[in-house]
Amino acid sequence: MVVGLVNDSEKCRYSINMATRGSYAKGIAKRAEILDIALEVFGKEGYRGTSLRKVAHLCNLSLAGVMHYFDSKEDLLVQILRKRDLRDEVTGDDVKQQDKFLEILGRNGEEPGLVALYVTMAAAAVDPEHPAAAYFKERYEHILEIAEESYFQTRPTPSDEELSYFRIMTRSSLAMADGLQLQWLVDPSVDVAGTMAVFLEQIRTFMAMSAEQRNADQ
């Protein structure tokens, strides 16, 4: 109708309070059911082709029924990712973590929709107000922390240089995994786990090598 109004998009786009719903047993169960179904349908059809109304219908709920449990669509999407992380928790020592890591990467190959959702949410997280921003911040911090703990288990007293190098390599590994999956989305022939394994092997060689070099220098 009116054409002039252009600059009113600065509204409160994302709610602040979060998930105080589901306090009763039934609500908790329904909430979990919605997440499960949403995870499946978004994973299969991608989040762009899927409306909340569709998800609601699959849950035998109305749109408002779904919205009762989540602050917004974006919030729901992020909760899906959180649920996946809970499923894919990485634990154990150095070597076991790497194996688990590669195993997860392999499994991701069966869920392109989820990977696409992950990537999309990462892009959305540029906006610090977006619920994905907090999620990714926590996620990266958590992973870096877990990795460092396992590192200290096998090398209790690393030099500053060694520790710094390890941190850079952890970040690099994460980055490469994300990037390879991004390429894989476009071209499914890209071997995510395989390429990743080459890199991890290279890191091991390099860390051993620099240790030798240090010994040789003495």
Added chain:
Amino acid sequence: MVVGLVNDSEKCRYSINMATRGSYAKGIAKRAEILDIALEVFGKEGYRGTSLRKVAHLCNLSLAGVMHYFDSKEDLLVQILRKRDLRDEVTGDDVKQQDKFLEILGRNGEEPGLVALYVTMAAAAVDPEHPAAAYFKERYEHILEIAEESYFQTRPTPSDEELSYFRIMTRSSLAMADGLQLQWLVDPSVDVAGTMAVFLEQIRTFMAMSAEQRNADQ
């Protein structure tokens, strides 16, 4: 109005013909202007907060006026990325390419919206029908090709193993660059170019090393 219809989302979502518009000088100029303005506003505010109507208004055009030049919003978004690639074309030999590469990564640090757009389109490209799918396919192929050409300039007769290793490392480099930028979107303190430089240095060392090893084995 009607509630029942849920499964009619399988319509023709993306047009097929492309950009036969702009045949006249004026049209060509306007098309370029739209892209420039869209690049700026999407780059600054991100594509999620920006509607085509807003872009149109900034171009002193109606929404339909913009749509005259592009098949869809998604098409426009991809054209923005194509335009950026034209600006950032990588040329020259081995070393110069790496410098240029790092330089571009540095410049991307000033355009988070564009990086976010890139990542979002990558996610959208899971759908082979989406205009971004063709874009990324071409982009990756082109970059891999350029890199390989420069590799042959300095090493005209590599062994199969060397060439294969080089290809994997090129892909890995691309992946890491994408992944680091993804992390940087979430946490701007991540040093994309710096971390990337460490990896590139590591590759150089590794390639030199394996050459020595081969010589030692003989």
Added chain:
DNA sequence: GTCTATACTCAGATAGAC
């Protein structure tokens, strides 16, 4: 070829009844 006006459909959000 360039562009406007208008109408259409669908999305997510919200208010209030039950």
Added chain:
DNA sequence: GTCTATCTGAGTATAGAC
């Protein structure tokens, strides 16, 4: 806790003026 009804704004499609 869930629904119906309604709102706003998005992208899209078409007819036709210049």
